[in-house]
Amino acid sequence: MFVTLDHPAPAGSAAPAEEVARSVPAASSAGRRWAGRLTPYLYLLPAVVLLGVWVYKPLVETFRLSVYDWNLVPTAPMTYVGLENYATVLALPELHDALRNTLLYTAAFLVFSVVLPLVFALVARRVTGRARTLYQALIFVPYLITPVATSAVWRWLFAEEGGALTSALRSAGLDIGNVFRDPSAVIWAVIVIVGWQMLGFGVLVVSAGLAGINPDYGHAAAMDGAGAATITWRITLPLLSPTLVFLALMTILLSAQWTYPVIDILTQGGPGTASTNIYYLLYQFGFRNFDAGLSAAAGTIFFVGFGLIAAVFVELSERLSFYDN
Amino acid sequence: MAFVVLPAPAGRVPAVAASAAADRPRGLARIAGLSGAHLVLGVLAVVSIFPVYWMFATALRAPEDSLSQNPVVWPVSWANLAYVWDAIPLGSMLLNTFGMSLVLAVAQLLVAVLAAYGFARWSFPGRKILFLAFVGSWLVPFQVTMIPNYLLVSQMGLLDTVAGVIVPNLCSAFAVMLMRQHMQAFPSDLLDASQMDGRSSWGTLWRVVVPNMRPALAALAIMLFISAWNEYLWPSLVLRSSDQLVQVGIRSFLGAEGNNWGAVMAASGLACVPILLIYLFLQRYVVDAFVRSGLR
Structure with missing residues (x-):
């Protein structure tokens, strides 16, 4: 099942590696022994340095920037303001709108990436062979479409004049006008677009999860007289839960980022703050208003918040993953 | 900790049998x-x-x-395609994006292979904490670190260059974690045998480990290439005033041409063609790579 962080390496697998590592230098001088000890670190060096320079050092830098007032111009002075940025950012109405939108986005994407895929995958598992491969091939395509093209084609589908979707809805008696200018509709348009990209991926992941479940459990239950529905509820779903938790965690961690290109290209968070989310807000604070401190303070808050959410999920998936072991 | 791999290849056989319950009626x-x-x-x-x-x-x-x-x-x-081809330097944008994606995929793969080998083959002080650092980087959304990254790239004089897009992404924590998993599953008998043949750890990596892991490496390379191609946020920050990559170039074309739908769709379509071609020829590979490993 899911491979965990760093299991205390099973005795059997760790021993040979240790042996191997030692047996080389054993024959030679102390210098060689040192070199032997260093070996794993040398292999890790490029990755660790890159990670430090481009992820962890910037993270610390963000923490530091969050207590300064600075406009991103290298020659401009940085003024220490303590926790003022945090107070400012928490009081901003934009932040509250963005937070509310982010919650709505996340909930909606959970439907597109977990709930609907689960339903579709359960229904679709009866289809096998070539037909299944063909369907899967088609369903996965949206996930591969480059975001700028996705945004462009959906803007065209939603176009007020001649858009295929707008026209179809109009002939069905529903005039949606220009969704990207409509404050109450715009967020749903973004949800549909990003949901369209995620749906097929979710279906394929859940299908793979279903295929990985040992059918013996189902057979045994059927032999005991369980019906198809009971088997689904009592056996399939519990065994599938690690996959579902994984998908949910991915959705929560990444959905805000997946929406970024669509928001940036189609709505820029608007009209007003109707379609913005916390990530887009971070971008606007930093690169539109050139307020590094505010962006950093908001970033720090979200980093801590997301860390807590992820911790809950990790705990959850650890609890659930014992089922199939 | 569920980051990396989904239910393992056990799937193959049950794919047919999984519907057993559904077969009954x-x-x-x-x-x-x-x-x-x-x-x-x-x-x-x-x-x-x-x-x-x-x-x-x-x-x-x-x-x-x-x-x-x-x-x-x-x-x-072909009028729309011809129009777009003349209106913006689409040929060079596609070429640049292809080059960037290739460089990133190869570099990320190389860095990941080395690191994963270090993680999988030896146990050493600090291994756990270092590995945690890779897993933990998942929790650092890029938007949180983008300002310091931007400043660093700007100090290096790489703003508005494709190099500025590449350098911060040379290491993919995801690739490291995925490769480590593959390497841990690598039979240690083969490593021991190679050791006995007198190969150094370096020789073992390139002569024994890598050749035996070609399918996994190819799948990961394809995935990294596609992800690099489809990356939007960072290129759009670094290349604010130039048309060097398709993502950024087409965004400004979109702004300029507004409702000239034929032309806009032609440009967007061309931006997708390379990835769709890869998909057409390596479909099973691509789907498996993305689905097995969970995400882009």
């Missing part, structure tokens, strides 16, 4: 169920494909027919 009920499944999948496939089809359909109509709702495009017109 015989006769009419079974046929009804199967047609229902085909219906659901069919609708899903149409919903997935239609926007992509419509993009190419609009691109291939004569410019004056852009607003046509006719699902069949005939005769095909």
